Amino acid sequence: MTLSPNRPPGSTVGRREDGDISLGRIHQRTTPGTVAGVLRTAILDGTLAPGSQLREAHIAADLGVSRAPLREALSILADEGLVVKIAYKGAFVAEVSAKGMAEIASLRKRLEPYAIELAMPRLSGSGRTKIVRTLQDMARGADDGDLARTIDAHMSFHRVIYELSEHGLLLDLWRSWESQLQLFLSADHQSFPDLHDVVAEHERLLTIIDTGDLEAITREIDRHVHGSIDAAPAGSAAFDGSQPSNA
Amino acid sequence: MTLSPNRPPGSTVGRREDGDISLGRIHQRTTPGTVAGVLRTAILDGTLAPGSQLREAHIAADLGVSRAPLREALSILADEGLVVKIAYKGAFVAEVSAKGMAEIASLRKRLEPYAIELAMPRLSGSGRTKIVRTLQDMARGADDGDLARTIDAHMSFHRVIYELSEHGLLLDLWRSWESQLQLFLSADHQSFPDLHDVVAEHERLLTIIDTGDLEAITREIDRHVHGSIDAAPAGSAAFDGSQPSNA
């Protein structure tokens, strides 16, 4: 992940200097960025199987770019933890391991309550609207039995909280986890017998956040995160210690 | 930073599986890796001033490599937060901001106690020796008035703790902070009137860790980290709000 502490000079977030014209920034679409996007979705939707090697020449030819920007795209994905690069051997689609997920969970338990605490002051107005919207999205996804959409909304729910914390590092951290969580969840959805459970879970979380009781929030996050991680590995041997890594 | 969850097959850190032969792994010295190393020291020792642009062609020629591996080296440093890359504009030596340091501190306060907790079981034998050794190094550096050495040992002290936690993500996180902390500290050393204070501070921390009292440890880390961050910015206007954070 790229935990860059210094943002590019142009990436003003919400500042308006002259007449209040804040027409949101246009972010430059760089080739490596778009390529990384294509590969990311391919990995997340299973087109590129975990463990498979990503041959540069092939992919570059497929996408109609040269190897230089492709290699940079692979680096981006490596930062996100979706790809593992090994010198002189190549780049491989990451295999999510139960251990890796547990590690992420252990950090989330300690940091997400903090993120919520920081986000508190902004949880009333438009911030709250954003969160509620993700819940609605999640519900709609669950209604339709649309796994991908439900997961997307699930990720958005948490991401919005990190965004509202206005803590750059925290948000970067979440971003570095998001792809992996998404990969894990979509591969492991069978552990969610009913998608509506996910929705209920998060509605409950939001209710508790509303109380503003930090203790209770910490407890709930603990339960919440614990549940979504440790509930799974038992059943999904496929993702266990699979790191003989390579192969 | 590269928070890769899946490590390359060979990078077992301190594990000895067969007869205790830990001859430490020879890590493949890749060109981008060595180049990144050269640039890293140049940045940390001030040869490359914060904010200055790193022109690819120029540096590549200086080091006798082509731009391809150099660009990758810059990406590595960007991951570490020592360099900021901006599309179509170039790579610049990062400027540490008080805000960035405060963000790191806020996360350390929440994670370092956890790292210590995890490291506990390994804090008796050889693990402890390692820590003590960094303290000795720190002391020697302070005796000689050797700032760089003191800082190195200081970083090692904390790094060893994260290593002993045997929590991959935590260690990765520390690594992603280390360079920036080092950059900050070496630029801001005037806030340490006496290097021996640093040593005393860490000896005290170790003593408290020895008690095994997690509450006390958390309190101490809070004090410790708080002190080493918030003590500084007041005096060092140079690093304050330097983030045109926009603008």
Added chain:
DNA sequence: TGTTGATCTACTGTCGACAAGAGGCTCCCG
């Protein structure tokens, strides 16, 4: 005189070709 527009330069982004390392295969030798 302030502002707009073109031009110019220096740099980054991209390309295709070449070099070098890694792994598998065959063939030779004990």
Added chain:
DNA sequence: CGGGAGCCTCTTGTCGACAGTAGATCAACA
């Protein structure tokens, strides 16, 4: 028949050259 040295091929790593962009300089114009 087993082991090992040497090739052979595929892939990644590196290179030099070209294309495109950002910012500065400067001239034309209202």
